Amino acid sequence: MLVLRLLSGAVMHAGYRPLYRVQPSFLAVRRAISSSPRRPCAETEHPKILITGGLGQLGVGLAKLLRRRFGKNNVILSDIRKPPDHVFHNGPFIFSDVLDYKNLREIVVNNNISWLIHYSAVLSAVGENNVALAKEVNITGLHNIVDIATEHGLRLFVPSTIGAFGPSSPRDPTPELCVQRPRTIYGVAKVHAELLGEYYHHRYQLDFRCLRYPGIISADSQPGGGTTDYAVQIFHAAVTSGHFECNLRSDTRLPMMYIDDCLRATLDFMEAPADVLKSRTYNINALSFTPHDLIVEIHKMLPELKVTYDIDPVRQAIADGWPMAFEDSAARRDWGWKHEYDLPGLVQAMLTHITVGNQRAQAC
Numbered sequence: 001m002l003v004l005r006l007l008s009g010a011v012m013h014a015g016y017r018p019l020y021r022v023q024p025s026f027l028a029v030r031r032a033i034s035s036s037p038r039r040p041c042a043e044t045e046h047p048k049i050l051i052t053g054g055l056g057q058l059g060v061g062l063a064k065l066l067r068r069r070f071g072k073n074n075v076i077l078s079d080i081r082k083p084p085d086h087v088f089h090n091g092p093f094i095f096s097d098v099l100d101y102k103n104l105r106e107i108v109v110n111n112n113i114s115w116l117i118h119y120s121a122v123l124s125a126v127g128e129n130n131v132a133l134a135k136e137v138n139i140t141g142l143h144n145i146v147d148i149a150t151e152h153g154l155r156l157f158v159p160s161t162i163g164a165f166g167p168s169s170p171r172d173p174t175p176e177l178c179v180q181r182p183r184t185i186y187g188v189a190k191v192h193a194e195l196l197g198e199y200y201h202h203r204y205q206l207d208f209r210c211l212r213y214p215g216i217i218s219a220d221s222q223p224g225g226g227t228t229d230y231a232v233q234i235f236h237a238a239v240t241s242g243h244f245e246c247n248l249r250s251d252t253r254l255p256m257m258y259i260d261d262c263l264r265a266t267l268d269f270m271e272a273p274a275d276v277l278k279s280r281t282y283n284i285n286a287l288s289f290t291p292h293d294l295i296v297e298i299h300k301m302l303p304e305l306k307v308t309y310d311i312d313p314v315r316q317a318i319a320d321g322w323p324m325a326f327e328d329s330a331a332r333r334d335w336g337w338k339h340e341y342d343l344p345g346l347v348q349a350m351l352t353h354i355t356v357g358n359q360r361a362q363a364c
């Protein structure tokens with residue numbers, strides 16, 4: 001019945017092994033960074049792309065999009081976990097640990113990498129439960145990535161997030177330039193990434209690019225410990241059990257985006273000519289809704305879904321300090337950003353995708 005209703009109505013982190021201490025190259029900028037000639041990506045050639053943390057919510061989907069655009073063998077997905085078979089056989093996959101500087105450098109050199117997309121991260125709720133891990137991955141790992149990208153003249157993309165803002169930030173909407181002051185280690189690391197990347201751009205001409213993502217909603221992967229995870233989990237629960245327990249208050253409004261819009265924005269931004277970018281860090285916005293808004297929309301297709309609330313105080317405190325909506329006029333003006341999915345379209349896409357996926361899995 002659900003399939004008929006859908007047809008008629010017609011999104012890091014990667015897991016990490018035990019840590020070891022490395023000497024972060026960031027502590028002393030290598031002489032080569034300032035003296036060696038850099039080889040920027042030729043605009044007339046397809047880039048050779050490395051994606052770190054590629055088994056998280058965004059990496060696999062972005063790899064598919066980039067491989068369609070630039071060719072299967074020009075996009076290398078990497079992580080420290082073993083990939084599922086369908087990922088392993090769909091294009092190049094390689095082991096890469098962002099805490100291992102030597103390994104990263106060898107991958108970049110041996111594969112002639114020109115774009116580096118850095119998705120490795122410990123997300124907000126998980127980071128608050130393991131601050132030491134979040135510092136290592138989100139800060140030390142970032143230092144390795146930035147140094148390697150600078151030394152080898154790469155175009156570097158590091159996503160930021162709504163988590164880069166805090167309770168003292170304007171919330172509705174949140175402009176690009178304002179007080180940030182996040183209260184999670186995840187958010188602190190994202191502000192650090194924004195400022196470090198912009199500094200390296202001005203100091204060493206690093207082609208650093210950063211988008212502040214809202215909460216990303218995707219049916220292709222399970223959530224990885226973020227505060228906006230409810231907006232993914234509810235769809236799986238709606239299709240499978242018919243009951244969902246929400247860990248945020250019903251009136252908690254947060255900016256969200258369907259993954260197809262997110263991936264398209266990332267590709268468009270990476271392809272944008274450097275001279276049109278007035279900034280190196282942009283907000284991008286699409287939707288803004290509460291759990292109640294989302295439930296009302298899902299009930300239009302699945303009225304039998306039952307929802308209860310069990311508020312997680314850690315996640316709720318994080319959400320209460322985050323933006324309710326992003327102001328993104330600069331991205332729309334400078335490089336033509338425009339979202340496609342509204343809330344009804346997002347709900348339709350998610351329920352269809354999950355239902356069809358479950359039917360295929362049952363048929364195997």
